[in-house]
Amino acid sequence: MRPLRALLLNCTLKPSPAESSTDLLLAELAEAFEKHDVTSETVRVVDHDVRFGVDVDEGSGDAWPTLRQQMLGSEILVIGTPIWMGQPSAIAKMVLERLDAELGETGPDGRFLTYDKVAGVAVVGNEDGAHHTSAEIYQALSDVGFTIPANGVTYWVGEAMQGVDYTNKDPRPEKTAATTTTLAANTAHLARLLAGSPYPAT
Amino acid sequence: MRPLRALLLNCTLKPSPAESSTDLLLAELAEAFEKHDVTSETVRVVDHDVRFGVDVDEGSGDAWPTLRQQMLGSEILVIGTPIWMGQPSAIAKMVLERLDAELGETGPDGRFLTYDKVAGVAVVGNEDGAHHTSAEIYQALSDVGFTIPANGVTYWVGEAMQGVDYTNKDPRPEKTAATTTTLAANTAHLARLLAGSPYPAT
Amino acid sequence: MRPLRALLLNCTLKPSPAESSTDLLLAELAEAFEKHDVTSETVRVVDHDVRFGVDVDEGSGDAWPTLRQQMLGSEILVIGTPIWMGQPSAIAKMVLERLDAELGETGPDGRFLTYDKVAGVAVVGNEDGAHHTSAEIYQALSDVGFTIPANGVTYWVGEAMQGVDYTNKDPRPEKTAATTTTLAANTAHLARLLAGSPYPAT
Amino acid sequence: MRPLRALLLNCTLKPSPAESSTDLLLAELAEAFEKHDVTSETVRVVDHDVRFGVDVDEGSGDAWPTLRQQMLGSEILVIGTPIWMGQPSAIAKMVLERLDAELGETGPDGRFLTYDKVAGVAVVGNEDGAHHTSAEIYQALSDVGFTIPANGVTYWVGEAMQGVDYTNKDPRPEKTAATTTTLAANTAHLARLLAGSPYPAT
Numbered sequence: 151m152r153p154l155r156a157l158l159l160n161c162t163l164k165p166s167p168a169e170s171s172t173d174l175l176l177a178e179l180a181e182a183f184e185k186h187d188v189t190s191e192t193v194r195v196v197d198h199d200v201r202f203g204v205d206v207d208e209g210s211g212d213a214w215p216t217l218r219q220q221m222l223g224s225e226i227l228v229i230g231t232p233i234w235m236g237q238p239s240a241i242a243k244m245v246l247e248r249l250d251a252e253l254g255e256t257g258p259d260g261r262f263l264t265y266d267k268v269a270g271v272a273v274v275g276n277e278d279g280a281h282h283t284s285a286e287i288y289q290a291l292s293d294v295g296f297t298i299p300a301n302g303v304t305y306w307v308g309e310a311m312q313g314v315d316y317t318n319k320d321p322r323p324e325k326t327a328a329t330t331t332t333l334a335a336n337t338a339h340l341a342r343l344l345a346g347s348p349y350p351a352t
Numbered sequence: 353m354r355p356l357r358a359l360l361l362n363c364t365l366k367p368s369p370a371e372s373s374t375d376l377l378l379a380e381l382a383e384a385f386e387k388h389d390v391t392s393e394t395v396r397v398v399d400h401d402v403r404f405g406v407d408v409d410e411g412s413g414d415a416w417p418t419l420r421q422q423m424l425g426s427e428i429l430v431i432g433t434p435i436w437m438g439q440p441s442a443i444a445k446m447v448l449e450r451l452d453a454e455l456g457e458t459g460p461d462g463r464f465l466t467y468d469k470v471a472g473v474a475v476v477g478n479e480d481g482a483h484h485t486s487a488e489i490y491q492a493l494s495d496v497g498f499t500i501p502a503n504g505v506t507y508w509v510g511e512a513m514q515g516v517d518y519t520n521k522d523p524r525p526e527k528t529a530a531t532t533t534t535l536a537a538n539t540a541h542l543a544r545l546l547a548g549s550p551y552p553a554t
Numbered sequence: 555m556r557p558l559r560a561l562l563l564n565c566t567l568k569p570s571p572a573e574s575s576t577d578l579l580l581a582e583l584a585e586a587f588e589k590h591d592v593t594s595e596t597v598r599v600v601d602h603d604v605r606f607g608v609d610v611d612e613g614s615g616d617a618w619p620t621l622r623q624q625m626l627g628s629e630i631l632v633i634g635t636p637i638w639m640g641q642p643s644a645i646a647k648m649v650l651e652r653l654d655a656e657l658g659e660t661g662p663d664g665r666f667l668t669y670d671k672v673a674g675v676a677v678v679g680n681e682d683g684a685h686h687t688s689a690e691i692y693q694a695l696s697d698v699g700f701t702i703p704a705n706g707v708t709y710w711v712g713e714a715m716q717g718v719d720y721t722n723k724d725p726r727p728e729k730t731a732a733t734t735t736t737l738a739a740n741t742a743h744l745a746r747l748l749a750g751s752p753y754p755a756t
Numbered sequence: 757m758r759p760l761r762a763l764l765l766n767c768t769l770k771p772s773p774a775e776s777s778t779d780l781l782l783a784e785l786a787e788a789f790e791k792h793d794v795t796s797e798t799v800r801v802v803d804h805d806v807r808f809g810v811d812v813d814e815g816s817g818d819a820w821p822t823l824r825q826q827m828l829g830s831e832i833l834v835i836g837t838p839i840w841m842g843q844p845s846a847i848a849k850m851v852l853e854r855l856d857a858e859l860g861e862t863g864p865d866g867r868f869l870t871y872d873k874v875a876g877v878a879v880v881g882n883e884d885g886a887h888h889t890s891a892e893i894y895q896a897l898s899d900v901g902f903t904i905p906a907n908g909v910t911y912w913v914g915e916a917m918q919g920v921d922y923t924n925k926d927p928r929p930e931k932t933a934a935t936t937t938t939l940a941a942n943t944a945h946l947a948r949l950l951a952g953s954p955y956p957a958t
Binding site: 464466467468483484486487488490491494495497498499500501502503504505533534537538541542545546549551552554 | 868870871872887888890891892894895898899901902903904905906907908909937938941942945946949950953955956958
Binding site: 639640641681682683684685686689709710711712713714715716727729730733 | 841842843883884885886887888891911912913914915916917918929931932935
């Protein structure tokens, strides 16, 4: 079984060391990935000086080129994001915009460098917005060359307007745990297939 | 205080007499409207033979022209919809498409016949999707001439993947009740203002 | 090379024999599929008596069970839809809701029957809405077990508020043609991979 | 006629003095506002050190509190945004998240400080995404207390995948100009009504 690497981008608005529900969900996903011989690296984007823009490098001090190299060196990319206002975080949107630059970066075979990489989504919020958040992210990532697996998202949200945090749920939500397990299995399976049999040149 | 009329369209997928969580939320909204001298009429759209299309009348037997007259005779329109797959119901989308026809129906002053009407949204689901559902509906309704009040939606959704129905919540969710009260107050206030002071001719 | 079958659902609001821009785009996609040994069948959903609902069979006369069998017998599903109000058509939403029933239909291995099937999207409108339409459809289809390929959509929209139809564009838009070619290639490649190496049982 | 103030936030990703299509559309809107005795102030958000977060003040050097005071001092707020990946810009999302803090800021009457303010949207892109972008923004702004007028958006997008910029369109798109005129008229009318007759206390 080919070992795989996954880059998990935590798009919380809160710099370290603040507690992050997204971090917890991504840690659970990283653990689930281990069973499939996938090594995860989690990065909290807001801790790095990623610039707004749609280029691969926005210049002096931009932290995106380093994260981009990690993405290019991984078979799997996971966007982990909190929900704010029923939508992905501004950090998540910033990351997607930086990935937009991949549309201008093709290899010698004319294919995007993202081709054959698989993307998953992890979403967490006090209430409401997980499906829409995954919709936004799936669309942006498919547009720039990632493949979305069956059941490509794991998520947790609480009851409407109750304000409960994922980090405070005790016991851990079983349904979310099962969904995380499935996401890891499907993402790893698909990434392994594509790593062995790339999309054709265009 | 000018008496107002509200048309509440229940866009559940289930014909009467099936129980409908959307119906319950709309009943609570109708009760809240009473305090503001707003008379509500609730219609379960799926009980009527509304046709797919984007014309004001899609021909023989189309039930939309009757509902449309009720809409034109009301100062307030509320779209009540269940969430399916994190999105508005197909019935809600069908209704919005029929309202699209209003873009071709202007009065002698060049204004859409929907101008000066206020639209609210009521959304209910087992889990997740209320904010996005309201986003879709706000956009479609503003596009065709309705005005959206401050806090233009009332909603309830349960915890992720738990499958609880609004009709089975006991006691009734207090936060949703408060939100319903606010929606009724804001919608009535705004509709009364616009009924007295219409948008200018274009 | 394993021959594949694709079911292309045209979700136009207009019954046959009305001209349909979606039909044209789907015909172009079917032609592109041929080069990859994919046999396409296109169905205009509105010509069939598909019922609103979220069950696999909504009872007497429901046309969905027949379409569902075609879907289950295909490795590829394409949702083709016009844009109305910047969103997928109500027919498209109705189809997605019928596919929601697959969440209750697992095989002996505990997997959804949709697993290993790949879904693509074809969207056409006078103006604006293709990306959002694909977002809505990707999310619903990934949720019920389909896999979304890299660059999973082909589309055409005209300039804002100009009202041009895809069927009237002459010459044919080259960029859309290239995108259709890519969609066919990627969808076929991925469907062939998954047909040979199914997702693991859960 | 009560004079009104409008704050127009340009959410382009590009710092000054880079050319901005959004800036052009906002300038056209500001001119249209003049006819309704509305004084506009346009701010390019990316030129200021606005921080990620959901508080009214994110601390040392955060530029949002100043922009927030301008917002609180205006009867009208316009979010102007480019489209990236069919969605609002990350800057727009960051601004909406800062406005989320208003849910915790009520006046002595228990009402949000945003109540009675009217919000409009201006969207521009090479292609596709204006309706969805307005949907996202309408929902977030209604949630935090703004009112959305009839036809609450002006926009321009070009034909799919053609890459034309709004700033390069010659002659200027007439339909967009007419839509801008309507947006200014409706926004001013509604803001004037609400300034004179506030929403009731809750």
